[in-house]
Structures are given as C-alpha cells and as structure tokens.
Amino acid sequence: MPLFTRHDGDLVRGETPMRRIMPYLMPSRNGSLVLHDSVFQIQDTRAWLKAYNLAHKEHATLFHLLAYAAAQALHARPALNRFVTGGRIYQRRGVQVSFVVKKELKDEGASTTVRLAVMPGEPFRVFADRLAGIVHEAQHTDRAVDRETALIMHLPGFLVRGLVALARGLDRWNLFPRFMTRPDPMFASLFLANLGSAGISDAYHHLYEYGTVSIFGAVSAPCRMPFVEGDDVVVRPGVRVRWSFDERIHDAFYSARSLNLVRRIVEAPHEHLGAPEGEPAFSAAGSRLPHR
16 A cells, blocks of 8 residues: 555564554554663774774774674664554665764764665775764764754744644655655664763663654763673673664564674674774674574
C-alpha cells in the first residue's frame, strides 16, 4: 500500500505477532527504552590509532573508530538498523550516524548536529577523512538546518507547535518529503554523543520522539579501570559507552550481541580492520560474526 511505502525504509514483514503488537503496546520510543552498558579495553586500540596517525595525514581519534565500528556493525547486523513509525516496523535503507559538533569549545559556544552516511566495508581512512571534513564544514559554515530552525523559532509558540505536529503527522503517514528528511540528523540509524569531550561520564541519553533514530550511544571520557583477565583483576585504559535503544525494533538478546560486535572491533582493530599502516577496513566476510 502507498501509505506503507517510505523512501528511507522498507516495511518489515513476517515478524511474530508479539513483535508486531509491540508498537501498539508501547507507542513511544522512550516508553520502550532498553539501556545497555558497554566497557571497552582500549590499550591495544590506542596503539593501533597511534600507528594509524603516524602513517596517515588526517588524524583519527577514538571517537572516529567508535563511530566507524558502530556503523559497520549495523551493516553486518541489519536487523538492528530499523525504526518504528505509525505503529509499523521498517528496515532502514543505508546506515547513517549523527552527532553534535561544537563550533567553539566554550560554555556559550554554539553547536550544530550533523549526519554522515556510511557505506558497508568503507575504508576507515575514507570514513575518518569524511568525518573530519563534515566537522570542519559544520564549524565554519552556517548550515541550512540551523537557519531553518532559527527561522521557525521566530514564530509564535502556537505556530511552532502546529508545525511540529504537522511534521510528526507527515512522518507517521510516510508523507514527509525526501528533501526534508535526508539532511535531517534526526533521521539516522544511530546518534553518538561524545560526552567525554565535555567532561561528562557515565550518563545515559533518552531517545528522540521526533525522527527515526532508534539507538543512542553516550561515549564517556577514557580512563583507567579494572578488567578481569583469568583469575586476576588488572587495571587498563578503558572507555564506557552507554547505549539506549528502542526494544520494539528487535529483542535485547540480538541487540546486545550486535553491540558486542562494536566492542570487538574497537578492542581489536588490527584483527577486524587490518594493519593501521595500510588501508584498514572492516569486512563482514572476514570476521567471525554472530548469527544475523
């Protein structure tokens, strides 16, 4: 049916009755929120990134690697790359990562939100270069989405509420035009927040009811933390990512295994991406993945 057709996703069919009824039992994202805590040991990760930065012109950070790993995990585990709208579950077309860019690193500095599409198996260097480019552009240009938001907020409150209600209605009935959703960071697979860069650690984040983002990852500041190795407890550098995701898109078991793939890529990039001096890239065929 036309009203079940979207430009950014395909209606999921063949799900169990329990899965299909969940959007009716839990009509909001935050009413179906599941929280998951991931802890990454990054001693080998830091060594890999150091070697990568010595071999390549564009500098890459731990956040670059986390975003890349999360995007590639969604390509490898596509059932987590879904969203719910209008009481129906959709398989998203493509993988997109959104994140906040601070224009100036000070309290009153403005910020903006950007969205980056990621291809399956895209070389890490290409991804890191594109991410650096979009960050630079966001910091030095006045983006259309910010201008449009500023314009809307000059309107009286009742008109703003009406426009938001109209946008939600268009999205619910799959009538939101492509030119409005494609650049919108709220229409993405995943939202990552580098809270550690702002000195914030160990915080979960809610999901947004507007848009189609079903997963939010809050990245803490790296620090030394205890890890169990055999019968011993050792202190190693680590980072914590606290995930919030919509349970309606898939069950917690599948979701946790998918997020565990992110941890495996980040902790062992040499194994999953290859040597940092060359053209490292994730290959689902070359990794031991859990069942899709």
